[in-house]
Amino acid sequence: MADFLTAAERSERMSRIRGQNTKPELLVRKFLHQQGFRYRLHVKELPGRPDLVLPKYGTTVFVDGCFWHGHSCQGGRVPATNTSFWKDKISTNQDRDRRNRRALRRGGWRVIHIWECQLSTKVKRDKALTRLASKIRAMPTSVAK
Numbered sequence: 001m002a003d004f005l006t007a008a009e010r011s012e013r014m015s016r017i018r019g020q021n022t023k024p025e026l027l028v029r030k031f032l033h034q035q036g037f038r039y040r041l042h043v044k045e046l047p048g049r050p051d052l053v054l055p056k057y058g059t060t061v062f063v064d065g066c067f068w069h070g071h072s073c074q075g076g077r078v079p080a081t082n083t084s085f086w087k088d089k090i091s092t093n094q095d096r097d098r099r100n101r102r103a104l105r106r107g108g109w110r111v112i113h114i115w116e117c118q119l120s121t122k123v124k125r126d127k128a129l130t131r132l133a134s135k136i137r138a139m140p141t142s143v144a145k
């Protein structure tokens with residue numbers, strides 16, 4: 001199987017996706033802010049340090065890179081070289097994601113995930129963001145923290 005990214009592309013992707021304030025995350029933040037939602041960012045006190053926390057809606061939002069979090073899309077494909085290394089690494093990440101989600105739900109939070117690939121084109125982005133906003137609004141504010 002041919003590798004679908006060059007070494008340079010992969011290293012760019014990895015350095016970018018690992019960090020906070022990535023482009024996909026900024027898109028989500030900007031959209032929600034325009035919609036009138038208010039949130040806190042990267043709340044350290046919560047499991048997994050959610051990218052966005054909307055206390056009024058009891059909701060946490062993660063904007064996840066497809067590669068690091070092992071999405072079942074093209075962007076989540078494991079490289080053809082060092083395959084077992086990457087598989088281990090990514091499955092460790094997935095386990096941690098699952099643990100964090102469980103811990104958040106146990107603490108009464110809702111967890112919404114957005115994948116990077118859902119924001120890759122304008123059409124997909126509009127759809128994903130509209131759905132995100134309605135999911136958040138579906139949470140009764142009476143359970144707010």
Ligand SMILES: [Zn+2]
Nearest residue numbers: 066071073117
């Ligand atoms: Zn994806």
